[in-house]
Amino acid sequence: MSKLYRARYALQLQVRCAALLPYGLTMSATARSPVLPYLFACVLGVFAIAGFWYGLGQPVILPDAATPTHKLQCASYTPFDKDQSPFDQPFVPRVERMDADLALLATRFECLRTYSQTGLEQLPELARKHGLKLMMGAWVSSNAQATAEEVKALIASANANPDVVTSVIVGNEALLRKEVTAPQLVKLINQVKSQIKQPVTYADVWEFWLQHPEIAPAVDFLTIHLLPYWEDDPAGIDQAVKHVAQIRQVFGNKFAPKDILIGETGWPSEGRQRETALPSRVNEAKFIRGFVNQAEQNGWKYNLIEAFDQPWKRGSEGAVGGYWGLFDADRQDKGILDLCPTFRTGPSGWDLVWHCS
Amino acid sequence: MALFLSTLVVGGRARSTRSALLLPALGAIAGCSVVAWAQLASVTSRYAGEWLWAGILLGLNLIVLTHGALALGQKDGWRERLFNVLERRAGWWLAAAGFAGAVMMLGLVFEPRYRSFPSAALLLPALVYLLRPVRGPRRELGLLAFIIGAGIPIQLYREGLDNQQAWGWALVCVLMVAALWRSLRIR
Numbered sequence: 262m263s264k265l266y267r268a269r270y271a272l273q274l275q276v277r278c279a280a281l282l283p284y285g286l287t288m289s290a291t292a293r294s295p296v297l298p299y300l301f302a303c304v305l306g307v308f309a310i311a312g313f314w315y316g317l318g319q320p321v322i323l324p325d326a327a328t329p330t331h332k333l334q335c336a337s338y339t340p341f342d343k344d345q346s347p348f349d350q351p352f353v354p355r356v357e358r359m360d361a362d363l364a365l366l367a368t369r370f371e372c373l374r375t376y377s378q379t380g381l382e383q384l385p386e387l388a389r390k391h392g393l394k395l396m397m398g399a400w401v402s403s404n405a406q407a408t409a410e411e412v413k414a415l416i417a418s419a420n421a422n423p424d425v426v427t428s429v430i431v432g433n434e435a436l437l438r439k440e441v442t443a444p445q446l447v448k449l450i451n452q453v454k455s456q457i458k459q460p461v462t463y464a465d466v467w468e469f470w471l472q473h474p475e476i477a478p479a480v481d482f483l484t485i486h487l488l489p490y491w492e493d494d495p496a497g498i499d500q501a502v503k504h505v506a507q508i509r510q511v512f513g514n515k516f517a518p519k520d521i522l523i524g525e526t527g528w529p530s531e532g533r534q535r536e537t538a539l540p541s542r543v544n545e546a547k548f549i550r551g552f553v554n555q556a557e558q559n560g561w562k563y564n565l566i567e568a569f570d571q572p573w574k575r576g577s578e579g580a581v582g583g584y585w586g587l588f589d590a591d592r593q594d595k596g597i598l599d600l601c602p603t604f605r606t607g608p609s610g611w612d613l614v615w616h617c618s
Numbered sequence: 619m620a621l622f623l624s625t626l627v628v629g630g631r632a633r634s635t636r637s638a639l640l641l642p643a644l645g646a647i648a649g650c651s652v653v654a655w656a657q658l659a660s661v662t663s664r665y666a667g668e669w670l671w672a673g674i675l676l677g678l679n680l681i682v683l684t685h686g687a688l689a690l691g692q693k694d695g696w697r698e699r700l701f702n703v704l705e706r707r708a709g710w711w712l713a714a715a716g717f718a719g720a721v722m723m724l725g726l727v728f729e730p731r732y733r734s735f736p737s738a739a740l741l742l743p744a745l746v747y748l749l750r751p752v753r754g755p756r757r758e759l760g761l762l763a764f765i766i767g768a769g770i771p772i773q774l775y776r777e778g779l780d781n782q783q784a785w786g787w788a789l790v791c792v793l794m795v796a797a798l799w800r801s802l803r804i805r
Binding site: 302 | 639641646650
């Protein structure tokens with residue numbers, strides 16, 4: 262028997278034996294040896310996978326922000342269901358959805374902030390039904406006619422519902438988007454002020470109040486947006502509440518005696534990291550709870566962004582835009598405020614291991 | 619866990635100590651990275667085109683996983699036939715992974731503000747073809763390696779050095795460039 266033939270014969274025997282025997286228990290030395298390493302590697306592999314996903318599902322215990330006996334001030338509300346967006350033409354509001362939304366939000370908040378009149382014609386009635394107050398907004402854009410209609414509807418609604426509408430917001434980040442000039446905005450604010458009894462304000466990112474000082478004298482109070490994640494120099498979660506406090510302090514000093522409303526503040530639960538600012542449910546809960554605690558200690562007025570995750574916002578803001586809600590788009594509790602001390606950490610949220618009851 | 623078990627089943631019996639160790643490791647990495655990619659895609663995908671892109675990358679990961687498992691495991695019967703089919707087109711899988719890497723890197727270099735870091739999508743192909751280089755279209759692989767490699771320091775500069783997600787992407791890209799480079803050197 263030649264060497265080559267012997268080798269082939271041995272190989273054939275090995276293959277035949279392997280077919281008859283269970284895994285690894287073959288007769289050749291080379292095939293027998295991997296059993297232990299194989300089992301070892303399998304156990305290691307199982308532990309690695311379990312460890313990875315368990316690590317992402319680790320519970321984190323934080324102090325509560327809101328309880329049934331202690332409601333928070335305000336939250337931003339838009340009437341869009343999971344599959345709807347303001348770009349739907351025509352937008353058909355679902356009254357049952359809004360009714361259920363307000364019933365849920367009334368358990369946690371004293372008031373809601375809105376951004377537009379479109380689709381929200383029934384909101385004051387629903388708010389009255391659920392005992393909520395409204396900071397009502399009119400959408401100011403570069404379209405003069407659409408803006409005029411929004412302002413007209415705002416005035417009418419504020420006058421028709423003085424028991425529910427506590428203040429009105431003429432325009433949201435319109436200067437940031439460069440859709441109007443400061444003088445145009447002042448004119449709109451004065452127009453509304455002359456026709457309603459409630460206080461009137463305008464809302465924009467804090468820096469735009471400093472860039473356009475002529476707006477402040479026109480409003481009854483200033484509404485500033487403070488989003489540490491989106492700052493040009495983003496603040497990490499450990500610095501975020503402190504950053505908000507610093508800016509609030511600057512505004513309180515600069516514009517006294519006018520009152521300041523922190524009109525939008527919050528933290529996203531999903532999306533890309535910006536420098537040290539990492540979106541996650543735990544970080545959203547940390548921020549909201551830390552902020553609310555500080556706001557109450559200092560007597561700040563605030564509105565949280567936002568009530569429900571809005572998937573349509575991902576279109577213009579990237580994934581992160583859709584995940585600022587305190588509840589998700591299916592109206593499930595994200596465990597941001599209370600009652601649900603178990604969180605899933607990590608760069609992306611996945612509800613497989615989400616234990617919130 | 620299902621991906622882990624599937625990898626073991628597809629791979630079959632390990633032939634050597636090396637493959638006995640690497641086959642479960644491959645399954646474990648797939649069980650983390652492929653599922654993590656599916657999650658990220660479900661969170662970030664907005665339009666049909668984005669879902670399609672995510673789906674294609676998911677499919678590519680599964681092909682590379684099968685290819686890697688078969689390369690490590692048994693080679694007889696259907697496994698041998700499937701391995702030969704995948705092995706003949708191995709250059710395609712690597713080029714596809716490199717192409718996806720280059721596209722996503724260009725996105726993160728030129729327009730990063732609204733993009734997530736797709737590290738999980740490329741980890742498996744980068745590791746598999748780093749450890750087992752394959753022959754492919756040389757000029758194209760070279761160009762892809764250049765684009766990804768040149769993007770690494772630029773995107774790190776843009777994101778700042780405190781961004782762990784950017785570092786994760788940089789690491790995966792280094793592995794991808796190394797895989798392309800090793801494959802380039804095969805004649």
